[in-house]
Amino acid sequence: MTIAYLALLTAMLTTATPLVLAALGEVITERAGILNLGIEGTMYAGAFTGFLGAELFGSAWWGLLIAIVAGTLAGLLMAVLTVTLGVNQHVAGIGTTLLLIAACDFTSRLKYGGGTLPQIPKFGQLFADVPVASQFLLTYLTFLVIVPAAWYALRATGMGLKLGAVGENPEAADAAGISVARVRYAALAIGGALMAMGGAFLSLAMLGSFTLNITNGRGWVAIALVIFARWRVWPAVAGGLLFAAVDALQLQLVVTPEFAAVPREVMIALPYLVVIIALAVSGRNLRYPGAYLQSYRRT
Numbered sequence: 001m002t003i004a005y006l007a008l009l010t011a012m013l014t015t016a017t018p019l020v021l022a023a024l025g026e027v028i029t030e031r032a033g034i035l036n037l038g039i040e041g042t043m044y045a046g047a048f049t050g051f052l053g054a055e056l057f058g059s060a061w062w063g064l065l066i067a068i069v070a071g072t073l074a075g076l077l078m079a080v081l082t083v084t085l086g087v088n089q090h091v092a093g094i095g096t097t098l099l100l101i102a103a104c105d106f107t108s109r110l111k112y113g114g115g116t117l118p119q120i121p122k123f124g125q126l127f128a129d130v131p132v133a134s135q136f137l138l139t140y141l142t143f144l145v146i147v148p149a150a151w152y153a154l155r156a157t158g159m160g161l162k163l164g165a166v167g168e169n170p171e172a173a174d175a176a177g178i179s180v181a182r183v184r185y186a187a188l189a190i191g192g193a194l195m196a197m198g199g200a201f202l203s204l205a206m207l208g209s210f211t212l213n214i215t216n217g218r219g220w221v222a223i224a225l226v227i228f229a230r231w232r233v234w235p236a237v238a239g240g241l242l243f244a245a246v247d248a249l250q251l252q253l254v255v256t257p258e259f260a261a262v263p264r265e266v267m268i269a270l271p272y273l274v275v276i277i278a279l280a281v282s283g284r285n286l287r288y289p290g291a292y293l294q295s296y297r298r299t
Helices: 007-029 039-057 060-084 087-110 139-155 157-166 168-174 181-208 219-230 233-254 265-283
Strands: none
Touching: 007 039, 007 060, 007 139, 007 157, 007 181, 007 219, 007 233, 039 157, 060 181, 060 219, 060 233, 087 157, 139 157, 139 181, 139 233, 157 168, 168 181, 168 219, 181 219, 181 233, 181 265, 219 265, 233 265
C-alpha cells in the first residue's frame, strides 16, 4: 500500500482550514455561555454570500468581506434571540440554521434556476509547486495569524477575561460592572464572522463556485471539536487537523487497490466516526462553562 504522505499533509491543512475557523468562532461564543447551533447555517450563508460577492464585484476579497458581514449579522441575529429575547438557545440556533440555509437555497434557485452556477474569481495558492507549503493565503492567515490572535485574546486581554467571566458567572460579572449583554453580543458577532469565513473558504478557495449542501455538516463537526477541545483554542485546532487528516486519508484509500472492496459509504463516514469516538473518550468528566446555556437578565 502506497500513501503519498506529502499530498496527505497538504490536503489535511487545506481541509482543516474551514473547520478551524468555525471551531474558533464557536469557542468564542461558548466561552461566553452561548451555544450557537446556528453555526451550520452561518457557514452556509458565508459560502453563498461570498460566492455572490465575488461574482458581483469580480474579486474573491470582496466576496470574503461580504461573507464576514453576513456572518456578523447572523451572529447578531442569534444575540437578539438568545440575549435580548431569552429564547432557548437550542431552538434559536436550529431555527437560525434552517432560516439561513433556506434563504440561501431559495435565492440560489431564484437567481440561477437550479442550474449549474458560474465559476467565480477564487483565491490562488501560494508556493504552488512546493509540497505542503502549497496552500491558500487564507490557510496561512488562519494558522499563523487568526489562531494565535484568538488564543492570546482569550487568554491575556481584558476582553478575553471579561468573556470568561461572563461565561462562568454572569451575576458576578454584572456586579463587577461588566455588561453581560454587550460581551455576549460581541462574542456572537465575532464568532459569526469567523464561522462565515470558514464557509467562504469553501466557495472562494476550494471550489471557486457554490453548490447546494456545500458545508456538508462541517458546522456540526466544529461543535463536536469545541467540546472535544474543552473550549480551548489549540486543542480545537488539533481536533480540526485530526478530522482533516482522516478525511484526506480516506480519499487516498478509496483509490488504493487494497481497499477497493471497502464500500465508499464506509470511507466517507470514517472521519465522522473518528470524531464521535474522540468525543466519547474526551467527554467524560467534562466541565462546562459555569453559565453554559443560561440566559441572563439583569434584576
